[in-house]
Amino acid sequence: xxxxxxxxxxxxRSAIAAADKLRAEQxxxxxxxxxxxGEERAELLTRGKDLSxxxxxxxxxxxxxxxxxxxxxxxxxxxxxxxxxxxGEDDFTVVxxxxxxxxxxxxxxxxxxxxESFGAVDMARGAKVSGSRFYFLTGIxxxxxxxxxxxxxxxALENDFVPMITPSLVRPEIMxxxxxxxxxxxxxxxxxxxxxFLVGTSEVPLAGFHADEILDLSDGPKRYAxxxxxxxxxxxxxxxDTRGIIRVHxxxxxxxxxxxxxxxxxxxxxxxxxxxxxxxxxxxxxYRVIDTATGDLxxxxxxxxxxxxxxxxxxxxxxxxxxxxxxxFQARRLGIRHRDQNGKPQILATLNxxxxxxxxxxxxxxxxxxxxxxxxxxxxxxxxxxxREVLTPLVKK
RNA sequence: GGAAGCGUGGCAGAGCGGUCGAAUGCAGUCGCCUUGAAAGCGACCGUAGGGCAACCUACCGGGGGUUCAAAUCCCUCCGCUUCCGCCA
Numbered sequence: 416x417x418x419x420x421x422x423x424x425x426x427x428r429s430a431i432a433a434a435d436k437l438r439a440e441q442x443x444x445x446x447x448x449x450x451x452x453g454e455e456r457a458e459l460l461t462r463g464k465d466l467s468x469x470x471x472x473x474x475x476x477x478x479x480x481x482x483x484x485x486x487x488x489x490x491x492x493x494x495x496x497x498x499x500x501x502x503g504e505d506d507f508t509v510v511x512x513x514x515x516x517x518x519x520x521x522x523x524x525x526x527x528x529x530x531e532s533f534g535a536v537d538m539a540r541g542a543k544v545s546g547s548r549f550y551f552l553t554g555i556x557x558x559x560x561x562x563x564x565x566x567x568x569x570x571a572l573e574n575d576f577v578p579m580i581t582p583s584l585v586r587p588e589i590m591x592x593x594x595x596x597x598x599x600x601x602x603x604x605x606x607x608x609x610x611x612f613l614v615g616t617s618e619v620p621l622a623g624f625h626a627d628e629i630l631d632l633s634d635g636p637k638r639y640a641x642x643x644x645x646x647x648x649x650x651x652x653x654x655x656d657t658r659g660i661i662r663v664h665x666x667x668x669x670x671x672x673x674x675x676x677x678x679x680x681x682x683x684x685x686x687x688x689x690x691x692x693x694x695x696x697x698x699x700x701x702y703r704v705i706d707t708a709t710g711d712l713x714x715x716x717x718x719x720x721x722x723x724x725x726x727x728x729x730x731x732x733x734x735x736x737x738x739x740x741x742x743x744f745q746a747r748r749l750g751i752r753h754r755d756q757n758g759k760p761q762i763l764a765t766l767n768x769x770x771x772x773x774x775x776x777x778x779x780x781x782x783x784x785x786x787x788x789x790x791x792x793x794x795x796x797x798x799x800x801x802x803r804e805v806l807t808p809l810v811k812k
Numbered sequence: 813g814g815a816a817g818c819g820u821g822g823c824a825g826a827g828c829g830g831u832c833g834a835a836u837g838c839a840g841u842c843g844c845c846u847u848g849a850a851a852g853c854g855a856c857c858g859u860a861g862g863g864c865a866a867c868c869u870a871c872c873g874g875g876g877g878u879u880c881a882a883a884u885c886c887c888u889c890c891g892c893u894u895c896c897g898c899c900a
Contacts, residue, residue, distance in 0.1 A: 432862075435869045442869095445881040449830050463880025629859095760860080 416491070423484040430480040434473040441466045492597075493744040495709045496718035506708035507721075513692070514701030516725045521786040525728040526777040527659035529784060530556055532808040535776075536660065547657075548649060548664045552773075555806055559776050560667060562799030563698075564642060567669035567771035569799075570694055571640035576671060579641045581620035584611040589623035592749035594715030594741075601650045617641030618767040621672035626749040629760050636675035636683060640770065643668065659777065661733065666773035673766045676753060677743055680717075680764035684740040687768035688720050691736040694770055697795035700782045701725040703732055717742040724778035735775055738768030780806075 444466060448459050500508045530536040535556025541549040552560055568578050590596050590612040595603055604613035614620060621641045630637060645668050656662035671690060675683050688704070695702055707719040716739035723732035743762040746752070752760040783791045790806040797804060 428862085431869085435862080438870085439868060441880080445830070448880060460880050465880090467880060 420484070420487055420491075423480070423487060427477075427480040427484045430473070430477040434470070434477045437466065437470045437473050441470050489591075489748065490597075492714040493594075493712070493717050493742060495712060496740070498706075499712070499718050500706055500708045501710075502708040503710040504708065506710070507705040508708075510704040510706050510720065512701075512703045513695070514725070516701055517727050517782045519727065519784075519786075523727045523781060523784055524788065525659065526661075526726075526780045529780045529788075529790060530659070530776075532788060533790075533806050534809045535559065535806075538659075545664075548662065550660055550663060555800075555803075556776070558800050558803075559779070560773055562796055562801075563771050563775055563779075564667060564669050566697060566796060566799045567694060568640060568642065570690070570697075571669065571671065571770060574638070574690060576638045576640040579617070579621065579624075579639050581614075581617045581624075581641045581643045583614050583620075583643050583646065584609075585614055585619055585623060586611065589619060589626065589749070590614075592626065593619045593622045593745050594713065594748070595619065597714045599713070602648050604646045604648055613646040614643065615645050615647045616668060616767075617643035617645070617670045618672055621670070621767075622745050622749060622751075622765055625674060625751050627751070629752045629754060630674055630763065632674070632676055632753040632763065636673050636679065639672045641670045641672060643670075645772075660773060661777055663773070668772040669770040671738075671768045671770055674746075674751065674753075675764050675766065676755075677762070677764040680740050680742055680766060683764075683766055684718065684720070684738065687738045687766055688722075691722050691738060691768055691770065695722055695724070695735065697793065698775060698779050699793045699795075700778045702735065702778075707737075712739075715739070715741045715744045717744070724775075725782065726778060727781050733774075733777070735772070735778060736769035739766065741765045741767070 441463070444459065444463050448456065448463065451459050500506050524532075527536070527538070531538075533556070534554045535552065537551040537553050541551050544551075571578060584606065587596070587610060590603065595612075595615065603615060605611075606613070612619075618641070620643070621639050624639070625637075644665055646665050647663075649662055649664060652662055660666070671687055673683055673687065692704070702722050702724040705721050705723060707716075707721060712719055719737060719739045721734050721738075722736040724735045725731075726733045742764045745765045746762050751763055751765070753763045755761050779793060779796070780790050783793060785791060788808045792800060792803050792806065
């Protein structure tokens with residue numbers, strides 16, 4: 416594979432050199448023609464015509480060679496980090512546990528039951544209006560989500576992220592550049608009439624934000640916190656997580672996105688994980704951090720850490736955040752560079768990480784529920800939900 | 813959605829088939845002048861790819877075409893502006 420790529424690169428370079436040489440010849444000739452006249456001119460014109468055809472042929476060859484190289488190159492997934500655990504979805508390693516799984520001396524309700532009792536969600540009408548896996552967040556449910564995401568933005572601001580509200584529809588080349596159109600393009604909503612894609616995360620528009628640019632990173636990384644609705648077809652998830660709002664076609668998310676120098680990417684990845692844990696501490700739920708196995712990295716990630724919160728009624732940890740170091744994978748496809756010490760443009764590295772999503776509500780409600788069916792609002796979140804300390808079931812009239 | 817116009821270097825703005833990688837102004841860099849600064853004067857000053865280098869190639873929104881030759885002509889896509897229509 417690598418040998419093939421190298422040989423394609425060589426033929427690509429020689430095709431470019433050959434075309435360059437012909438173009439130089441042609442250029443010199445066309446400078447002579449206006450000065451010439453009579454028979455000499457006629458002769459030059461004939462030679463020019465011939466050269467023109469040669470140049471055209473050389474350019475076709477150049478384009479073909481470049482195209483072949485790019486195609487193979489783009490088909491390659493990112494290199495994996497040597498320390499990432501090898502294997503499939505279940506072969507992750509646990510980096511650490513924070514807190515103990517919540518224990519109750521009563522039968523805990525699941526998030527859906529809790530939300531319905533608070534009038535926080537309307538699944539039936541979601542299905543009526545849009546189909547399965549759609550929902551309305553209602554009343555305190557909507558308030559909880561807005562508060563949570565606002566808390567995420569507030570934390571991002573404290574850490575000098577630039578807050579962004581991004582487009583949710585993007586062009587094909589941006590979608591492809593971020594690595595979402597490969598093996599998993601069936602996960603992506605597509606608007607064929609307009610040749611646009613609905614994004615599954617604001618990582619996509621944030622990566623596209625600086626496409627084809629050379630960034631000045633001399634003052635450090637560029638850090639953005641994007642707020643967007645996210646759309647996922649969940650095509651392969653039939654029968655999985657069908658209850659509640661764990662797995663849905665549309666949710667909201669605040670996502671961190673960083674452009675940095677490749678040599679700083681690994682340290683930045685740890686910082687992103689740190690900021691995710693800072694957010695998780697604010698909702699005060701037990702969680703673990705896992706180092707995702709190589710087979711579960713997707714095409715663009717070099718290494719990925721997930722934070723999974725304890726969900727009592729599932730007796731399991733469920734993913735609340737995911738942070739990926741994409742190294743130069745996305746930047747290479749999107750043409751994003753920075754200047755090194757010598758002022759030479761170089762491909763940079765991109766990273767992303769979740770700060771908060773709709774799904775977090777599940778962990779908050781289930782872990783903080785009390786025997787009487789109410790839920791204690793985590794202290795840090797209270798200022799963002801109008802000072803509410805406890806959520807209590809609506810009284811049926 | 814309909815009509816018209818426009819997209820040129822960091823910015824402003826000429827050029828509208830060859831002498832154009834592109835006038836000019838501003839900004840920027842260096843030098844002179846000055847106690848210092850401003851002003852003034854002089855020189856330099858786009859980007860990317862390739863080569864040890866001299867140098868070569870590409871780039872005037874993107875792609876394609878005409879031509880020996882395209883910033884300049886044609887097609888197409890994208891974007892912007894203005895007017896009309898419609899509308900969160």
